[in-house]
Amino acid sequence: MSAKFERAEIWRNRFLILPSMLLLATFVIYPACFAVYTSLTNESLTGPAALNPRFVGLDNYTKLFTDGNFWRSLAITFWFVLFSAIIGQLVLGLASAMLLRRRFALRPLVNAVILMPNAVPEVVAAMMWASMLASGEYGTLNNIVAWFGVEPQRWLTSFPLTMIIVVNIWRGIGFAMILMTSGLSSISEELYEAARMDGANPRQVFRRITLPLLVPTLFLYLLVSTVSTIAIFGLVFALTRGGPAGATELIGIYIYNQSFNAYQLGYGSAVAVVVLTFSLFIGMLYVRALKVDV
Amino acid sequence: MSSITLSNLSKRFGAVDVIKGVDIAIEEGEFAVFVGPSGCGKSTLLRMIAGLEPISGGAFHLDGELMNDVSPDKRGIAMVFQSYALYPHMTVAENIGFSLDLKGIPKEEIRRRVGEVSEKLQLEAYLDRKPQALSGGQRQRVAIGRAIIKQPRVILFDEPLSNLDASLRVQMRAELQQLHRTTGATIVYVTHDQVEAMTLADRIVVLSGGQVMQADHPISLYKEPDNLFVGQFIGSPKMNAFPARVAAVENGAARIRTDDGWEVALGGFRSLNPGDRVSLGIRPEDLSLAGTGERADITVRAILSERLGMETYLSFETSGESAIARVAGDHRIDTGETVPLSINLDACHLFDTAGQAIRRGQI
Structure with a gap:
């Protein structure tokens, strides 16, 4: 291959990635840089700072480290991500993917039921769950538990974090299942047969063959789901607005509340920048883990 | 070392009869080769012996013992798959010793037996490698090692040389003959390559359309074919x-x-x-x-x-x-x-x- 041809090839490839670079620059990199800039000012939606925002250096960041609500929100987000995405969706998604590899009569129906929550717009989903979890005798869940003699509960007030975790698991199983299905189908049937000939029981097959060979898929899933769950806003905001008393104030909702309810754009931006850095760090961690194992 | 008897064995997939009442007797220590064109049912028959396909009708006896409903790992049969089916996440040593590990045999004992097998197959230098770092012939040997470490009564081979290049095939054929001599195991081998069948077999079973066309010594098949199909299938160019x-x-x-x-x-x-x-x-x-x-x-x-x-x-x-x-x-x-x-x-x-x-x- 001549050097000239190679150079032309390089330029053509650059040209091909130009559209996505433009989109990324406009809608990701520019806003992110702007948020970094805003986080260094006292930009606000009302008052004198709204007219003349001032450069305040790292003031917003020092404030953030002593802000108990920020740390509480971060902790809520941590538990939310851990129980809904990393444990709930993953375990149930993998279980349903394995179940749906078998042939049984209701398979298409079960498949549709698992995938359906993904097809519902998140605000609609939140409305459905609001009705499901409504307190008093009209709540669907209260009607169901009444069959077992349980008193009506105020689900979203008594167990707010648990409830949003349940709702998010419900919504995310489908995606986890699709990814796990693709991971499982990449494992050759002959390996399972070889393991059967070697005398492995179903539990040993899962632990010694399926799980290790699913590691790249698991990491990919964890990368995508952790980062996207940290960023969840609409579903939970529409259901609880972060309440009661901040019990479900995920970091995304906290950023929104600080920026648009407390009008402190600069401070909200600082929180957003911290979360961005954090997400990037997690992403890098997973990507590195993926590279080692693939 | 064991004898295999298949009596009126049949296999049905839905409405399709794949194996139509097959009778085959393979003697102890014999090297039997199932040969036939694609889709003749030879691999299905092998998988029925292995226990990977349920038997629809008839009987399979191993040393006089009925095996129809015995699970694959309890039959005392090992199998070498066409794609080798090596566990990609395990090293050569772990692949070979996997069946022993599952049985809970002490690590020291496993190491000793893996050592013996790998010495026999000249794999000592590769014990710590993963399968993807091996050549085709080495992978083949690992698959064989995984089979013989179980000291099986019967070893099944499903077209094991089809993924190798021509010169390696000749070499592996010689190694398989050597393996048969040293282990004395009963071997059932499936191939569509009649040169492999002729050179390896004590007895060739020619299959077509799920039926046995003839089962005999290779030279008898060549010299006295029972029917035109066998006459034309054995020999190249064909009769x-x-x-x-x-x-x-x-x-x-x-x-x-x-x-x-x-x-x-x-x-x-x-x-x-x-x-x-x-x-x-x-x-x-x-x-x-x-x-x-x-x-x-x-x-x-x-x-x-x-x-x-x-x-x-x-x-x-x-x-x-x-x-x-x-x-x-x-x-x-x-x-x-x-x-x-x-x-x-x-x-x-x-x-x-x-x-x-x-x-x-x-x-």
Whole structure:
């Protein structure tokens, strides 16, 4: 291959990635840089700072480290991500993917039921769950538990974090299942047969063959789901607005509340920048883990 | 070391009969090869022996013990898969020792036995490697190691050499023969390659359409095929079959006239009647160039000649069917040239209209 041809090839490839670079620059990199800039000012939606925002250096960041609500929100987000995405969706998604590899009569129906929550717009989903979890005798869940003699509960007030975790698991199983299905189908049937000939029981097959060979898929899933769950806003905001008393104030909702309810754009931006850095760090961690194992 | 008996064994997938009542007996320590064209059911039969496919009907006995409903790992059978099916996340040593590890055998014992097997298969240098860092032949040996470490009663091979290049195949064939000699295990081997079948087998089972066409020693199959299918399947290039009719039977010799009009007189066929329709089977190697002054049995017009150096494949056409002669030595024969051929009459075969062999001396 001549050097000239190679150079032309390089330029053509650059040209091909130009559209996505433009989109990324406009809608990701520019806003992110702007948020970094805003986080260094006292930009606000009302008052004198709204007219003349001032450069305040790292003031917003020092404030953030002593802000108990920020740390509480971060902790809520941590538990939310851990129980809904990393444990709930993953375990149930993998279980349903394995179940749906078998042939049984209701398979298409079960498949549709698992995938359906993904097809519902998140605000609609939140409305459905609001009705499901409504307190008093009209709540669907209260009607169901009444069959077992349980008193009506105020689900979203008594167990707010648990409830949003349940709702998010419900919504995310489908995606986890699709990814796990693709991971499982990449494992050759002959390996399972070889393991059967070697005398492995179903539990040993899962632990010694399926799980290790699913590691790249698991990491990919964890990368995508952790980062996207940290960023969840609409579903939970529409259901609880972060309440009661901040019990479900995920970091995304906290950023929104600080920026648009407390009008402190600069401070909200600082929180957003911290979360961005954090997400990037997690992403890098997973990507590195993926590279080692693939 | 164990004997295998398959009695009226059948396999049905939905409405499709894949194996149609197969009877095969394989003796202790025998190297049996199942051979047949694609889709003949040979791999299915092997998987039924392994326990990976349920048996729909009939019985499979191993050393007299009924095995139909015994799980694969309890049969004492090991299998080498076509794609080797090595566990990609395990090292060579872990792959070989996996079955022992599952049984809870102490690590020290596993290490010792893996060491023994890997020494036998010359894999000591690769024990810490993962399968993807091995060549095809090495992977093959790991798969064999994984099978023999279990000290199985029977080892099954499912087209194990099909992924290797030609020279490696020759080498692995020799290694498999060596393995059979040293372990003395009963081996059942599936292939569609008849050279592998001929060189490895003590007994070849030729399958077609889910039925056994013939089971015998390789040379017996070659010399005395039971039917036209076996005659044409064993041997390369395949046996020529000329549509013909019995012209006359005189003194125990039958004069056979092909539809193309040429005749041969074959001794020993007493059961034939003039007018019977038959197929005359002549192997390409039983046709040779008639030398000058020698009487030619037939004269044919060449369509194509393929010069391989030590021999020449000569394609010709008779009564619309193409046929081939495999003549010794290098000959330059042009298309359209007429060529005199002599036939080794003692090696000719006759088959009836159903394709069954008519034997010499048969009454």
